Amino acid sequence: MSNIILDISKIDMQFPTPDGPFTALKDVSLKIEEGEFVSLIGHSGCGKSTVLNIVAGLYQATLGGVALEGKEVNEPGPERAVVFQNHSLLPWLTAYQNVELAVDQVFSHANGNYKSKEETKEWIEYNLKLVHMDHAMHKRPDEISGGMKQRVGIARALAMQPKVLLMDEPFGALDALTRAHMQDSLMEIQNELNNTVIMITHDVDEAVLLSDRIVMMTNGPAATIGEILDINLERPRERLALASDIEYNRLRSEVLRFLYEKQRKVDHITKEEKISTKTSASVDGKVENNEAA
Amino acid sequence: MSITASSSESTTITATMIKKIAKLFNSLSHQLLMPIVGILVFLIFWTATAQNIDTSLGKFPNPANVFQQFSSLYQEHVDERVKAEAFYERQEIRNSDRLAKDPNYPVKVRQYTGKETILDQIVTSLITVACGFITAAIIAIPLGIVLGLSKPINNALNPIIQIFKPVSPLAWLPLVTMVVSAVYVSPEPMIAKSFLNSMITVTLCCLWPMVINTSVGVVTMDQDLVNVSRVLRLPALKHVQKIVIPASIPMIFTGMRLSLGIAWMVLIAAEMLAQSPGLGKFVWDEFQNGSSESLSRIMAAVIIIGFIGFLLDRGMLQLQRFFSWDKSVILR
Numbered sequence A: 001m002s003n004i005i006l007d008i009s010k011i012d013m014q015f016p017t018p019d020g021p022f023t024a025l026k027d028v029s030l031k032i033e034e035g036e037f038v039s040l041i042g043h044s045g046c047g048k049s050t051v052l053n054i055v056a057g058l059y060q061a062t063l064g065g066v067a068l069e070g071k072e073v074n075e076p077g078p079e080r081a082v083v084f085q086n087h088s089l090l091p092w093l094t095a096y097q098n099v100e101l102a103v104d105q106v107f108s109h110a111n112g113n114y115k116s117k118e119e120t121k122e123w124i125e126y127n128l129k130l131v132h133m134d135h136a137m138h139k140r141p142d143e144i145s146g147g148m149k150q151r152v153g154i155a156r157a158l159a160m161q162p163k164v165l166l167m168d169e170p171f172g173a174l175d176a177l178t179r180a181h182m183q184d185s186l187m188e189i190q191n192e193l194n195n196t197v198i199m200i201t202h203d204v205d206e207a208v209l210l211s212d213r214i215v216m217m218t219n220g221p222a223a224t225i226g227e228i229l230d231i232n233l234e235r236p237r238e239r240l241a242l243a244s245d246i247e248y249n250r251l252r253s254e255v256l257r258f259l260y261e262k263q264r265k266v267d268h269i270t271k272e273e274k275i276s277t278k279t280s281a282s283v284d285g286k287v288e289n290n291e292a293a
Numbered sequence B: 001m002s003i004t005a006s007s008s009e010s011t012t013i014t015a016t017m018i019k020k021i022a023k024l025f026n027s028l029s030h031q032l033l034m035p036i037v038g039i040l041v042f043l044i045f046w047t048a049t050a051q052n053i054d055t056s057l058g059k060f061p062n063p064a065n066v067f068q069q070f071s072s073l074y075q076e077h078v079d080e081r082v083k084a085e086a087f088y089e090r091q092e093i094r095n096s097d098r099l100a101k102d103p104n105y106p107v108k109v110r111q112y113t114g115k116e117t118i119l120d121q122i123v124t125s126l127i128t129v130a131c132g133f134i135t136a137a138i139i140a141i142p143l144g145i146v147l148g149l150s151k152p153i154n155n156a157l158n159p160i161i162q163i164f165k166p167v168s169p170l171a172w173l174p175l176v177t178m179v180v181s182a183v184y185v186s187p188e189p190m191i192a193k194s195f196l197n198s199m200i201t202v203t204l205c206c207l208w209p210m211v212i213n214t215s216v217g218v219v220t221m222d223q224d225l226v227n228v229s230r231v232l233r234l235p236a237l238k239h240v241q242k243i244v245i246p247a248s249i250p251m252i253f254t255g256m257r258l259s260l261g262i263a264w265m266v267l268i269a270a271e272m273l274a275q276s277p278g279l280g281k282f283v284w285d286e287f288q289n290g291s292s293e294s295l296s297r298i299m300a301a302v303i304i305i306g307f308i309g310f311l312l313d314r315g316m317l318q319l320q321r322f323f324s325w326d327k328s329v330i331l332r
């Protein structure tokens, strides 16, 4: 516990609903070290996004709070950049302009880190290069693929030089092959920048491959952190080599056991859950694949 | 041998050519032929019906009568211009004569006050509608953005908007007229009161679709984009400028197109009633005139009004196509 950058302490979250308050989170506490890559995993609807949005400042916790470098956060800000699940690029701007909007806002005289015109351009291009998007910088979101959009979204977040990078299922909407590419890219970037990252995922392999720690959440309502798994696999990690690695497979089955034995969804499928089966199916489908393999 | 080869070659060439021509013909028939057929059928129907309608001003005009009126209306315009030129020429000669006799003579230049031709009326109408519409847009779009951004303000103003929206221009006009003549008192008015009356009426009627569509565009904008703006901590003004306005541009233009259509319709009615110059007044004057030609002249004006309305809509559509980032929406 050397240098804690982010301290989530005793968070409760209640949403007001027509039939009284709904407790989504109960007593969630987590300390994250600088340069750490933490994955949040849990069944659909347990409250992962809620945790992330509270850290981002987009939601206000009902009880408890979040401190970044000892200072309490209660509004959104670029030092906690977010990569949203569905890219959320501004559709009327090119990839370059999307990053530029962020850079212009974050680097200014007022913030004491002003960049000149050339420096700004260089910095935008550097970040787009980092995510391998330098060839399509001047294309608009509707002219590039889903994976490329997500890359630009990551470049935009990285260009803000965040203290903590928050990612809500960044690759959830991508096909398996593209997702693997993106994971490799992300590891490569992590290798270079060593950012502090919180990432939500539904994908067990993705969590084990990328993380230093996996935070597993119990089912809601009143969800909390169930277990935390340290991933001490050596870096750089190689997806193919890991496939036959004993430690890797042990960690993976650990996560699977948590999700499908300890936190198995036993309750009957209600109307609400039928809506969310689309996302949970991807978890289930994944498991079947893994067991078959 | 070679002959057969070349001939078979030429047959394939002709075959492909025939195919191409057939294809071209096919697309032409869809794009051109069917509209032409439609128009022809309409003209026949019109001619047949017109014969059977007797009015106090004679038979209802048929297409041929109306077509004739187009050329005579144009001829009147040309004649009028010739007269005007002659008037100015005479005036200049007179003035220079007087100046020659008496160098201290104060030169008077009088405006030619002839009859306004249909082309003059068209220009007046277009200017009026443009002024009314632009005034409305300047008020409506910012108001729509404010309503879209602030729920309390929206809740406060929505009932008022919903009540004023369906009001006919004819109901507004007397009020506007009275208010204008009470408020706008100047011995030598720069802008004619009748122009103001019809312009303000147009503004009042085409305000609402723009307000409503703009606010809907702002409200329905992607919440993720708002979150991006929040994470970037964009100041309020920049948020509106960089996120809100571009995001709602498609809806803003939808509102503008609706409004322009309404503006044009309202204008004609307002001009008729307010006796302000323009196409509406032309129609009214012809109606009052009651000559044997009146009906066909009115019918010609109807066609002109429709055609200009169509062109305005197309123009707006082109603008929308140009400005809208959302190219996936089929605009028609």
Ligand SMILES: Nc1ncnc2c1ncn2[C@@H]1O[C@H](COP(=O)(O)OP(=O)(O)OP(=O)(O)O)[C@@H](O)[C@H]1O
Pocket (backbone or CB within 6 Å): A015, A016, A017, A022, A024, A042, A043, A044, A045, A046, A047, A048, A049, A050, A051, A220, A276, A279
């Ligand atoms: N604004 C809100 N108002 C009311 N209830 C909400 C709101 N946001 C989330 N919830 C509820 O809180 C719970 C947690 O939601 P959350 O979106 O955090 O889940 P999640 O773990 O991110 O799910 P998924 O994996 O499907 O994205 C859910 O039961 C959801 O219905």
Ligand SMILES: [Mg+2]
Pocket (backbone or CB within 6 Å): A048, A049, A050, A168
């Ligand atoms: Mg979520």
